[in-house]
């Protein structure tokens with residue numbers, strides 16, 4: 767079983783400047799700000815499932831670990 771992070775786009779406040787998950791992720795280029803969608807987006811194939819982004823996000827239930 768392998769889990770990756772996923773952002774619930776409707777909850778994400780990245781448009782207002784939040785980048786906490788991006789700063790917390792140790793994997794390069796894995797969570798990025800999507801300038802079109804105006805939310806943080808996880809590159810699932812890069813995500814190592816470390817879950818560091820989950821507590822970094824201050825919006826409840828905005829980032830979830832999804833089992834693939």
Ligand code: SF4
Nearest residue numbers: 791813814816817819
């Ligand atoms: S689970 Fe870890 S590797 Fe994956 S996006 Fe979150 S911080 Fe990055």
Ligand code: SF4
Nearest residue numbers: 778779780784787823
């Ligand atoms: S920490 Fe949460 S609210 Fe902030 S950019 Fe990441 S997913 Fe969005």
